[in-house]
Amino acid sequence: MFAKTLLGASILASMTFFSSAVVAQTIGFSQIGSESGWRAAETTLTRQEAEKRGIDLKFADAQQKQENQIRAIRSFIAQGVDAILLAPVVATGWDAVLKEAQESDIPVVLLDRQVDSSDDLYLTAVGSDLHHEGVVAGEWLVGEVGDKECNVVELQGTTGSSPAIKRKAGFEEGIAGHDNIKIVRSQTGDFTRAKGKEVMESFLKAENGGKNICALYAHNDDMAVGAIQAIKEAGLKPGSDILVVSIDAVPDIFQAMAAGEANATVELTPNMAGPAFDALAAFMDGGTVPPKFIQTESKLYTQKDDPMKVYEEKKGLGY
Amino acid sequence: MNGTMRFLRRVAPQIATLAVVLLLIGFVFPGFFDLSFANGRLYGSPIDILNRGAPVALLAIGMTLVIATGGIDLSVGAVMAICGAIAASAITAGYGLPATLLMALGAGLACGLWNGVLVAVVGIQPIVATLILMVAGRGIAQLVTEGTILTFTNDGLAFLGSGNLLGLPTPVVIWLSMGALVTLLVRRTALGMLIEAVGVNRRASMLAGVNARLLLVTVYMVSGLCAAMAGIIVAADIRGADANNAGLFLELDAILAVVIGGNSLLGGGFSLVASLIGAIIIQSVNTGILVAGFPPEFNLVIKAVIVLVILVVQSPAIHGAGVLFSFARRSP
Structure with a gap:
């Protein structure tokens, strides 16, 4: 009985050790806000996808304000997260903060919307066409x-x-x-x-x-x-x-x-985070650089x- | 007899404007005036105008009284969203139709009370006082619906938005009755005159013994009640409460309806009937643009131009020029 428990515990311990060694551990997510039902669903799915992969997701709701998003990203950088997901509220004004992330070697993935900054400042963008x-x-x-x-x-x-x-x-x-x-x-x-x-x-x-x-x-x-x-x-x-x-x-x-x-x-699809996490995992584990735009599936339902x-x-x- | 003449002279510009707008639409879209009777109600674009104009018409009733006191109520759009949200959540929570309506209308009265107290008791300027609820109200509505479109299937509530009564869509019957009721109330009693007195000079009317404070609070509560009815109709129409969009910018349409109705934003004399015709003029323009088939990029510009023309034609300066012109012709 004791041996069984010990065995179970050690398997569990090795699993957590193993998983934390392989995938990204902490990821910051700067969300625009909750202006629509779709965005609320995106937030829910991002949390679910992170949980599925054993990622510790740090969530920041910007309430539709860019300055809140910039502040959130700076705080993610200060906390030393492994990657940042950003759903940008507007297209312009991201150069400085994206450069800061780059200098700290933190890859940034854009979700759902694009930015006007040069595309070497972020790893990739996930979105629908x-x-x-x-x-x-x-x-x-x-x-x-x-x-x-x-x-x-x-x-x-x-x-x-x-x-x-x-x-x-x-x-x-x-x-x-x-x-x-x-x-x-x-x-x-x-x-x-x-x-x-x-x-x-x-x-x-x-x-x-x-x-x-x-x-x-x-x-x-x-x-x-x-x-x-x-x-x-x-x-x-x-x-x-x-x-x-x-x-x-x-x-x-x-x-x-x-x-x-x-x-x-x-x-x-509100599941923009799934492809983003996959791209990040491939990038961190094997160094596979994803394309600059990952298009999500536009699935037809009848x-x-x-x-x-x-x-x-x-x-x-x-x- | 004399009163009827005066009334007709008062609303003549609005009726003329409405006739011109309708004729223009009929010119662009020939089938416009076709009416038919099916499924126990009248069908046709003119009925659509009366039906779609219901929210703004209801808001215009309350807004006219508020503006007659020299105030303004910017919160009506947000109050619509709150009351629609409360109606939808109450009916989905299993309350009966009477309880649901009482709650939603009560919420509208409470919003009006809040505005009225801020204006009449605390003494904040109406535009600022009602701005508070205009901003906060939509947030309250979103809290009630939890940010989603709250749908319901209750046929009794839906009847208020899309049912038929006496051969007309229910919203038409509601706003016509409310308009008639309030008109009788203010014109068959001294109430209308007291409201006008407060609007012309609040201090003087108080000295003359008018309870201006109570009157102001009441007027804002009537506006809240009208907004609640409009909110219930809008939610019932789509069988769901859309906190983000219900009543959005309708406070501006309501103010515009009052202005097109020839009422002064400075307060004083007012005509409810003229405001209601104003609301129908606005909706005629909206519906006309839709049936005319212009590209949507033109919608707002066309609407703005028509409103501009209406207001310029009604302006005192133009009337003054007209009088001068007729004198000039007569003098030689």
């Missing part, structure tokens, strides 16, 4: 309607924002060369449910009560959820009378898909992907 997400959505629609005539209405994100510009251009690229698919109306829904619903109502009025509309493309799921309600209230069936494709893959759209009211969504199961998985992430 907004343009590619639009392409995936467009290609899904092309595959779905085939050669049928299809009039698409588009709910854009906030006018001038980079997701709105890139997701629009990506979708147009996705449907390019298929003249049967036309975008007949395109308006901004400001990424919100309420505006998505209001704008969709006007689309329905303007396009013969919705009879001329074959598909809706929304730049985020929230607008699609609002638009789905508008379609229902107009007496049409979202998901069959009007196809609904959107981007982000937040939990609520999976409920709509399970109910047959939405058709497809392209995931903007009604066939057991939406209720995905909903249950995503629900707890803090979206």
